Amino acid sequence: MMTAATAEDDLVAENLSCRRGERLVFAGLSLVVPAGGGVVLSGANGSGKSSLLRLLATLLTPVAGHLLWGGSAVTEDIAAYRASVHYVGHRDAIKLGLGVRETLGFWTALRGAEPVALDRALATFGLDRVADWRCQWLSAGQRRRLALARLIAIPAPIWLLDEPAAALDIEGEARLAEVIAVHRQAGGRVVVATHQPLALPGASELRLGEFAADPAAAF
Amino acid sequence: MTAYFGLFRRDILLSWRQGGEIGLALGFFVLAVVLFPLGVGPEAEILRRIGAGIIWVAALLASVLSLDRIFAADHADGGLDLMVLSAMPLEGAVLVKCAAHWVTTGLPLVVLSPFLALLLDLDPAAIPTLVLGLLLGTPALSLLGMIVAALTLGARRPGVLSSLLVLPLYLPVLIFGSGAVEASLVGGARPHLLLLGALSLAALPLTPFAAAAALRQALE
Numbered sequence: 001m002m003t004a005a006t007a008e009d010d011l012v013a014e015n016l017s018c019r020r021g022e023r024l025v026f027a028g029l030s031l032v033v034p035a036g037g038g039v040v041l042s043g044a045n046g047s048g049k050s051s052l053l054r055l056l057a058t059l060l061t062p063v064a065g066h067l068l069w070g071g072s073a074v075t076e077d078i079a080a081y082r083a084s085v086h087y088v089g090h091r092d093a094i095k096l097g098l099g100v101r102e103t104l105g106f107w108t109a110l111r112g113a114e115p116v117a118l119d120r121a122l123a124t125f126g127l128d129r130v131a132d133w134r135c136q137w138l139s140a141g142q143r144r145r146l147a148l149a150r151l152i153a154i155p156a157p158i159w160l161l162d163e164p165a166a167a168l169d170i171e172g173e174a175r176l177a178e179v180i181a182v183h184r185q186a187g188g189r190v191v192v193a194t195h196q197p198l199a200l201p202g203a204s205e206l207r208l209g210e211f212a213a214d215p216a217a218a219f
Numbered sequence: 220m221t222a223y224f225g226l227f228r229r230d231i232l233l234s235w236r237q238g239g240e241i242g243l244a245l246g247f248f249v250l251a252v253v254l255f256p257l258g259v260g261p262e263a264e265i266l267r268r269i270g271a272g273i274i275w276v277a278a279l280l281a282s283v284l285s286l287d288r289i290f291a292a293d294h295a296d297g298g299l300d301l302m303v304l305s306a307m308p309l310e311g312a313v314l315v316k317c318a319a320h321w322v323t324t325g326l327p328l329v330v331l332s333p334f335l336a337l338l339l340d341l342d343p344a345a346i347p348t349l350v351l352g353l354l355l356g357t358p359a360l361s362l363l364g365m366i367v368a369a370l371t372l373g374a375r376r377p378g379v380l381s382s383l384l385v386l387p388l389y390l391p392v393l394i395f396g397s398g399a400v401e402a403s404l405v406g407g408a409r410p411h412l413l414l415l416g417a418l419s420l421a422a423l424p425l426t427p428f429a430a431a432a433a434l435r436q437a438l439e
Contacts, residue, residue, distance in 0.1 A: 059300055059438060082304045091297030097236040098229065109225025112306030 010034050011056075011158055011189055015065035018051045025051050026211035027064070033158075033189040038180070038200045041193040043208030049193035050090070052208065053160045056191060057087035069158075083111070086156045090163050092147040096136040100127060100146060103135055104153050113154045121152035125175055140167040148176060151183070159183065161192045173198065222306045223315050230319030240288055241323050248281035248328055252335045263340045270339035271349055271400035277335075278328050278353060279389050282360040283382045285324045286368040289316055290434065294372050299438060309431040317365045317427070325357030341400075348403035348412070355415040356392045362422040363388045369433035392418055 010032050017027040025048035033039055041049045054060040056067065058078060067074045074081040094103060101118055108115045122128050125145035130138065138146065144167045151159060159180070165173050177199040180190050192198060234241050255273045259265055293299045302312045332353050336346045367385040371377040392415065399411035 057300075057304065059303060061439070079306075079308075083306065085304060087300060087304060089297050089300055091295075091300075093293075093296050093298040093301050095229075095233055095292070095296070095298070097233050102232075106225050106229045107301060109221045110301060110305040110307075112222050 009070055010037075010068075012068040013056065013065065014068065016052070016055060016062045016067070017064040018048055018055055018060065019063045020048075020051060024063075026208060029065070029208075029211040031191075031206060033191060035187040035189065036184045038184055038190040038192070038203030040198070040200055040203050040205045041191065041208060042195075042205055047208040047212065049208055050162050053087065053089075053162050053191065053193055056158075057085055057160050058082060059087065084156050085158045085160060086151055086154070087160045088147050088150065088162065088164055090166065092143045094135045094138075094143050094146060096134065098135055099131075100133050100135060100138070101131045103146060104149055107150050108153050111154050115153075117153050121149040124152050124179060125149045125172070141169055141172060144168055145172060148179070151179065157188050159188065159190045159192075161190065161194075163194055164192060165194060165196045165198055223311060226302070226307075226312060226315045227319050230316055231322060234288075234319070234323040240285070241327065244281045244285040244324050245327050245331065247284055248277050248331065249335065251277040251280060252338065256339070266339045267341060270336060270341040271345065272397045273339060274332055274335055274349065275353075275393055275397045278332070278357065279360065279386070279393060280382075281328060282324060282357070282364060282389075283385055284378075285320070286364040286381050286385065287377055289320050289365055289368045290372055291368070291377065294437065299434065303435075303438065309434060310427040313365060313369070313430045313434065314427045317361050317430075320365070321358055321361040325353075325361055328357060329353045342404060345400050345403050348408045349400050351412060352396045352399040352408075352415055355412060355419060356396045359392050359415070359419040359422045360389060362419070362426040363392075366426050366429045366433060369430040369437065372434070372437040 013029065013031040016029045016031075018025045029052065031039065041052060043049055051060060055062050058067070058074060058081065069081050069084070098106065101122065104118050104121060105115050108118065119128065119131070122131050125148055127142065127145055127149060130142065135143065135146070144164075148164060164176055168176060173196070180200065184190060190200070190203075192200065252273055255269075256266055259269070290299065293302065303309055305312065329350060333346050333350055336349055341349065364385050367381045367388070370384065371381045374380050395411045395414045395418070399408040399415065402408040402411050
């Protein structure tokens, strides 16, 4: 439960409940992500890690509870909230027919951002050598890197990452950890669902199993 | 504005690069029309009478065939999530995607139609009306089809289901479209063409809301 005072610019989730189909996945979940904060979501498969991230990204609507950003409910100005969120799901949204830089450029345009940091973003994840390739020729790990390059290409204060290190090699994981560290130093917030041990110093852990709804009480 | 333009450009680019998709719908259109002379016999008299109807029906079917393309790939690879979180409202995004669909499906059908009309020995005087009718009517096909494409996302056999759902919606377009060609030979196709234009114009502001609502449902 949330008792500590929360600052104006925290990302706050209060008493969230999530239903998928007939099943109440979790209930009464509260979460505070302060500036520079990181939260690691852990829990068994199906405990609702991805659902929570989709809730935080406003891609799902909670059946109960609400989400606060900048001191007010995100539903009040959902466009502004969405503009400050990066959601990297487990699907990469990569079209095989587009080039690597083209794909990143398209994502940047979609956010209405200027394509000023494309090359820097590609270099950060070691994709500069393949920038002109079609995505069709990328390996699974490179596709993941391309999806993550979005984080650098378009600045946003809240990162929601669903298994970001899946398919990444050790070097890729190190780059990711570094990118997250830099983001948090600059006051950014990160919520990560992961099974892999990702170096996130000072991050709090949220075990989703603890919020599992009692199946008997739900119906 | 960058978001709208970027999405439009990407959809056109993808259709162009994965040329098979445009080619599939157009190839189907041409083949379906060409089959009729073989099926009903080569009498020019009969073909001339039913030619406009054949072309319109084939255009409808070719359009249905291409509907899957509008949202299915973006739904499967998570691209729709990014569109929801983008700088534009989802209604705007679906309208842009629909426009790209029309440019890569409807417009090529319009361009091909006069050649097929010649093949069926249509009265040359009726060909401009046929082309104009298709030009006015195909946007309505893309717009109505977009709703069904969004509704059938996640269905097990989206292709079959969407054709069952969308063809009844296409009926007014078919009736006024082929009616216009008939009417042009006896004097005035104007009312038919105006009604076709009206169908497209009425669909333009209404269908994006329905399609966006269906997409939100599919993403839940």
